[in-house]
Amino acid sequence: MNSSLSEQQVIKGRVLTRHAVNRQGSLILQYFVQTEAGPVTVEIPHQEHVCFIHTSDEFRLLQSTDLRGVRCSTLALKSFQNIPVSGLYCGDARQLRTLVRAARDLDIELFESDVKTEHRFLIERLIALDAEFQGQFQEPSTQSPQVIAPVSDLAPAKRQPLFIANRARRTESTIRLRAISLDFECSFSGELYSVGLYGQTLDGIVYQKVIMVGEPEETEQGYIEWVANEFELIMRLIAWFNEYDPDIIIGWSVVTFDLALLYRRAKYHNIALNIGRDNHPLSWKVEDKFRPETLSLPGRVVLDGIDWLKAAFYQFERYSLEFVSQVLLDEGKAIHNVDNRMDEINSLFLNDKPALAHYNLTDSRLVWDIFEKTQLFDFVIERAKLTGLELGRVGASVAAFNNLYLPHLHRAGFVAPSKPVSDGIESPGGYVMDSVPGLYRHILVLDFKSLYPSIIRTFLIDPKGLVQGLNQLLNQGQDETVPGFLGARFSREKPILPMLIKKLSEERESAKKHLDAPLSQAIKIIMNSLYGVLGSRGCVFHDARLASSITMRGHEIMKQTRRWIESEGYEVIYGDTDSTFVWLGNDFDPAKVLQTGKALAKKVNQLWGDKLSNEFDLESFLELEFETHFEQFFMPTLRGSIEGSKKRYVGTKRNNLGDSELIFKGMEQVRSDWSPLARRIQYELYDRLFQQQDVESYLREIVDKLNRGDLDNELVFTKQLRRDLEEYTAKSAPHLKAARKLCDATGDSQYGKRGARIEYVMTLNGAEPVLYTSALIDYNYYLSRQLEPIAEPILTILKTTFNKVTTNQMSLI
Structure with a gap:
């Protein structure tokens, strides 16, 4: 841009949308920015699409086909294979597509060719939502002479001049959006x-x-x-x-x-x-x-x-x-x-x-x-500020990871891999302990706070660190690295991902201190997504050694934590990913529960601190917390088995008002594909069980009412079509049969469209829409497929069965 420094102006604002446009053979980055004075269109001229190639492959690629106009430059960067790379620069998207196609045909690796230029320009400068641009104002007509317009002269919705920028940097903004x-x-x-x-x-x-x-x-x-x-x-x-x-x-x-x-x-x-x-x-x-x-x-x-x-x-x-x-x-x-x-x-x-x-x-x-x-408006803003994702882009965990990670990776001298390196070996999921089924009093739940992010931070788990650690193992010996799983070793030298976790953790603590719930929630979700990204084949950083070094370390931590708790004289009846369920004993003094829970968590945290310092020379960021006290607790068996179930339980605990409330996990109570009757009866059964009220007579009364037709209004299933009816491959689901019957009865195809809510009951002719039933309700279905499964776990504890309790009623059907 031909302009003197005195003609330069600065605008600050929030970047709403990002675009890369080709105009007269030149690539222009276009950003729509809201400023204090109104909306401004910022354009960054004379830009290039960028990707990277091993320097040793550069000549073979550029000589293989007509790639005139592609610029190449040697860089002080290398790939994860420790091979030097060069930058390839294209003036338009067509050149880039030709380049990518040629590389694929020659089986030559290109790195970061999928990173969009309009995003790369910002993330390389650590810019997310808020930015400061320096440049000149210009009328938006290409035929008009360049006009300098002071920022104060801008009027929202009336004048939106182009702002031709030559520099951008990160800034903070409190601009509110309409x-x-x-x-x-x-x-x-x-x-x-x-x-x-x-x-x-x-x-x-x-x-x-x-x-x-x-x-x-x-x-x-x-x-x-x-x-x-x-x-x-x-x-x-x-x-x-x-x-x-x-x-x-x-x-x-x-x-x-x-x-x-x-x-x-x-x-x-x-x-x-x-x-x-x-x-x-x-x-x-x-x-x-x-x-x-x-x-x-x-x-x-x-x-x-x-x-x-x-x-x-x-x-x-x-x-x-x-x-x-x-x-x-x-x-x-x-x-x-x-x-x-x-x-x-x-x-x-x-x-x-x-x-x-x-x-x-x-x-x-x-x-x-x-x-x-x-507070969704605030959540959306905070998520964009944290991740660098385009404002309003939902999902995109892999893109968020790349935005956070790539600029630091480049500063460390590396480019991202071109594809995941795992060869089919997958990491295990979270640790789920075998449960001890039964009816209990005084169960403590001790949770590791952000377990997987804490493991990443503590054990220095990092894509770059894995590359450097394996190299150091060859050259210096394993004492200089931190061991992982599946042969992983991690360097102690400036790991990126642990640094990002540290920063996010500190920002979350600050947000919680200032009662900033949207920011706290946004950070929590981002932190917890980091493991999922590394475990996803859709991420170029995916490596089974990385993911396994998180999950298998989690298994180890949960098992060791159990041993330490049981050495204190308590029984651990269940554990799931980051939660440990501790039985204090049915006669435990309720007044000592809070003190005991906090003392146990403190003891375990101290033991982990000592163990990691002594064995690995690492600082522990593992933090076990006393999370919940269930006054009463029921862990069912698997259906038709004496083995304890997993991820299913129900208990009572005190809420913030001091009232007792029932908490269901993984039970029919929290599933929408069960009838309102089944969910209501399940709640009543457990409420009666915990209050030591008669369960059997209540169940007989319900069965009697069901057979008389008194509960018909609670037998309606409601299911929403997730796609158009003809797109389902499995056609036998009850709600699909009901939807087809509804379409036929009404002649209205809208009932078969995605999003349609289908209300139906089970009759002697199968599933039928509520408004067009032609057969009697199949009460035996609701007894055997709805009430019996939810009642059986409780009746097992009471040493009886559903058939014994309901024999007289069943004979009346």
């Missing part, structure tokens, strides 16, 4: 009726609007804007995006349904859907694949409520907006019949459009309130 919750209502065929828009300004003022197709009506609802038809609705929405100019769009299935529907309807009307910043269109990287990862909307971030609740580890029985909003907000959709809402929506559009607008806006508001209630 969001909108969007929801469409439509006909059965997908024709748009209305769009609801709900949000809050940065000052906390509520914003609400519904753009509705129809003749203007006098209503008390000042938020309705009327348009003549679907075409005008889409055109008005495009104009609205330019006026309101949101940074973030949220919704419920907002990508796969709302934006996909908008795109299809705009395409039908031949409308350019320019709702991105700088008049960019909404588009999809893969035609007709309407997924978050294929969406392109420059300058705006799209967040789907379902995906982000799952990313933040919220778990619900169902992820419909109605169900989640009822659980979190104690409020549901503004409609009478949620399950058959399409009929009611059509009726409202024909007869009561203001009521439809209220329903539409309520859905938008519910999504907004869920984001606020769960």
Whole structure:
């Protein structure tokens, strides 16, 4: 760029979206940034796509085909094979694809060829969400002369000048982003009726609007804007995006349904859907694949409520907006019949459009309130700041690992491997101890805090460290390295992954101290994903020696911890990955439980500290904590066996209010594929067991009511189709049979589409939809397949069987 230093300006902001574009034969990195003064498009000109090659392979590749324009440079870097590498630089994406294809044909390794240039530019500078760019302002017309515009002159939604940058660096920002919750209502065929828009300004003022197709009506609802038809609705929405100019769009299935529907309807009307910043269109990287990862909307971030609740580890029985909003907000959709809402929506559009607008806006508001209630906005921001992932990108654990790891790896003189090195040897999973089944009082649960991250940090487990450790073992002897498993040795010299774990751990402790729940949760999820990434074949750093050195060390730690606890005179009845279940004895003094739990954890931590210092000369970051006291506890046997089960138990403990509550783990109570009756009865049975109430007479009473038909309303199964009905390979599942019958009975194929909720009961003719049953309910099915399995573990403890308890009732069927 031809400019003097005095003409340079600096802008600070949050990077919303990232792009690599080719313009007039030049690669330009394009970043849409929100600043204090408004949105700015930052462009970094004259860039190149980068990958790496062993220097010894350079000549053979470049001479093999027409790769003119590919630049090559020797670097002070080497591969994990300790072979020097060179950098290959391409001016456009086509050259890079040709280069990759040629290398593959010649069986030549290329390194990091899949790292996108627009991401590499930021992560190499340790830039995540917040950045500072230095450069010049310029009018966005290529025919206009270059114009310097002071930052203070920028106005949101009115002027979005290009900012031609020549430098970028990491910075901190508190810029708040403007969001909108969007929801469409439509006909059965997908024709748009209305769009609801709900949000809050940065000052906390509520914003609400519904753009509705129809003749203007006098209503008390000042938020309705009327348009003549679907075409005008889409055109008005495009104009609205330019006026309101949101940074973030949220919704419920907002990508796969709302934006996909908008795109299809705009395409039908031949409308350019320019709702991105700088008049960019909404588009999809893969035609007709309407997924978050294929969406392109420059300058705006799209967040789907379902995906982000799952990313933040919220778990619900169902992820419909109605169900989640009822659980979190104690409020549901503004409609009478949620399950058959399409009929009611059509009726409202024909007869009561203001009521439809209220329903539409309520859905938008519910999504907004869920984001606020769960602090998802903050979680999304913190995750992007921590990982360097593009704001709004959900999942992508491998990409997050690469973003964190690669810049430090390069600074250490290495490039990433081209592919995983494991040859089929897989690491074992977490350690699960054989359980001792039975009914207990006073069970302590002692948990290792972030066990796998702690093992990585303590034993210096690191991809680079493994390469260096094996080399040191050859040259210096094993005393200089830390032993792992499957022949692994780890260098003690500046390991990267333990350093990252240390930093994340410190940031999490700070977040917990300052009660910053979204940041704490984001860090926890990232830390716990690091082992999963190393154990995944989708990660180029995957090596069975790395993953096994974590999991097998975990096995060793759990076994040794058990021995130490039992040497104190207590029995360990179960252990799972990082949790140890300790039986204090049924007559143990309840007043001493807390003191005993903390003392045991402290003792074990001290023993680990001493052991690791003496045997490995390592500092221990293993931290056992007293986590839970179950006043009563039941560990069942495997069905039809005397062997103890795993990952299944139920117990009672005191909650924060001091009240006793039942906790189920891995039992039918927490599974959605059991009937409401089975789950209710299971809860009642264990509640009675722990309170020493009569179980057998209660069970006989339930069986009697079931046979009389008094409990029919609790026999309905509810299952959601995860894909379209015709896409299922196994056709015999009950909910699939019910869905097919429902489609046939109604003539409506929507019941066979992905996301449809199927309600059915088991009859003498098998599974049938609730509204179209033709046979009597099969009560024997519910007795033998629902009630008996949940009752049998308890009845075994009581030394009886389900058949003995229910003999009289069974004979009545």
